[in-house]
Amino acid sequence: MTGYPVNMAVRPQVEAFFDEGTNTISYVVRDPGSTACAVIDSVMDIDMAAGRISHAHADAMIAHIEREGLALEWIIETHVHADHLSAAPYIQDRLGGKIGIGAQIMAVQDVFGKIFNEGTEFQRDGSQFDCLFHDGDTYNVGGMACFAMHTPGHTPACMVHVMGDAAFVGDTLFMPDGGSARADFPGGDAGELYDSIQKVLALPDAMRLFMCHDYGPGGRDIAWETTVAAEKAGNIHVGGGKTREEFVRFRTARDATLAMPRLILPSLQVNMRAGAVPKDADGNPMLKLPVNRL
Template sequence: MLIKPIVKAFFDKETNTFSYVVTDPNSHQSAIIDSVLNYDAASATTHTTSADEMIDYIQQNSLSINWILETHVHADHLTASQYLKQKVGGVVAMSEKIAVVQETFSAIYNLEPKYFNATSSFDYLFKDGEHFKIGEINAYNIPTPGHTPACLSYVIGDAVFVGDTLFMPDYGTARCDFPKGSAATLFDSVQKLFALDGDMRVFLCHDYLPEDRDHFVYESSIAEQKKHNIHINESIKKEDFVQMRNQRDATLAMPKLILPAIQINMQAGQFPEPEENGIRYLKIPFNFFKPSI
């Protein structure tokens, strides 16, 4: 019998990000997915308001954290995985393809490749399609690259957490213009999701309000996505999707927090080591990413 996990969503309005605590109702064993560390870009300072809301929920419900999962290396927010691990425990994990992201951005930031040593950053790296458990709930990952080469979707009971692969049907799909992104690859990845049962609950990492909707939504279903996603549904051909996605991506501005976020997130949320004066520093590749618009 398929166990239906309890899914509690948390919304960070500053980054339009949904994070989740996913719980086995029988054992109270849980996983955290796509957490947010609040970041003020003007002062380059962090705070933990969003993560603390999760901690309060975890403690009030006497939950035990097994996993702290990342669907991908986020470009729009910083992960709170290290802070959460310190406060509530859990194994910080994502795809083993993180090595591709680390290699690519180490070159862009002119960092030594060993600076982003995956074995010392993440506690666990999933192989494609690997199975795991949250309490008594069977779970596994589906590799869904395209937005980034290290994207995973997590199937947990009757729910799938798709990261940035899909948005709500009235908003479409993720951009594919980051280094090593690919619209053709994203199309193929979505077909893997569309092969899941139509009743499978789909939980999204972001929602951006379209003009005709006045409230944020974080859940749809595979059947809804297949029928109604405005970018990729069962009637859309691959070549048409790729053309649409590439044209659309050429008009998009860079995410506001991509430069600090990538550095932190591909190191599993760990901050750079302090320098001689005790201050930590981020690097900014000056005039490397030209604005699209």
């Protein structure tokens, strides 16, 4: 059991939006007792070759919220994503809501502020976000009580958000046949990731778990929903009672073979700013390409 305020009697409505270009799943989560909702891990589209940003994925989420007559209260990032750009400010401009992320965003901003040579004008205090979550913090979506769990390992700022019987795990876990996320980014740690996964697996067996990514291993259809019980029994990296030592050994060896995500450089610059695209001295949107820094 956990010391968190779990309430399995509340079952929010969850609408998933899959982005094929980044294999990301974003969510609109509705309080079952009202029209209030939250958005989890939105995506902003980018064409790197053309240097163009667009918002088809976010527009689909906005259209759903408007069509259902929902009131957006929260726009939540489970962590600073390295494989897709956040559409949080675009959605906020159109529908309102507060943008939230884990309080350890400050550690991420400090590391990547140096890598991208952002200078003193780039604030490293998380002030770009409306809310910084600490472990165990509670908040409401309408009348639905929610809470945040700090789950570092993939990144220092990773949080799992639990809303009734639904937990949004970010990159802390993948589907059982997908295993777990890498732990070799700056600030990542395989041992911490194992410990964080155990916190998630201590939630009730019937807790619904919603993934941030899926890659259809073995050619199966894309999937994003499972349960704590299914992960405990069958997760290929941590299920079946695998030990911390076994996981760290496997994860460290596996990570050494992985290439950097295709969109890591634009993603980090945008996402550590709560989804805002940085600008040059003349006020033009501009991304940097640091060489030999990662």
